[in-house]
Amino acid sequence: MIESFAFSEVVRKLANLIRIGKIAEIDGAQVKVQIGRVTTGWLPIISTAGETISWTPISKDEQVAVFSPFGESAQAFVLRSIHYNNYKAPNDKNSVSLKTKSDIKVEGDQKFSASAKNGFEFSTGNANLKISDGTIEISSGDTHINMSSDSISLSNGNAKIKISSSGIQLNCTSSSIDVSGGNISLNSGSITTNPPLCKCLGGL
8 A cells, every 4th residue: 555655656746747838827927837727836937047137028828848846846847938839930940039029128237249240230110220241321211321431421312421531422413512632523503502602693
């Protein structure tokens, strides 16, 4: 009888070591997991906890593994998460992907640095920031700013300003001003000043 009870207890503990379930309830960093017909009590979620903290909110119905050391549910914790029909893996499995409905916040007491060999791109709404080797591009609607190692240009629609080591160029539709090499050239069907430079002509 005692041996039978001991064997049953060993089987129970082995069955409880690792179990698969879905998140049923969420309360901050604790969750209840639905495992078959049974719902666990409040369990902690494995995360990065120390001087470096990483936190990603968990979702209801997320499929997780519940680990119970020594088969004791009182010591259980949750390891997330396992892809399934409701939360499928991304189609492009060769890229690192982060998709969230939550706000993203990064804080650090020391400097923050990041590097990407083939460039960096960030978009929000109709605004876009793109950084590649030696070039920075910022755009919002029809306004564009382009910076490189030897020039910077600003454009909005047909109007454009370019500043480089060789000079300054201003263009707007059919009019342009070019300041370079000690020379200033103006091209336009009509150039006026306010106030007029020559009162007799009303302009230049």
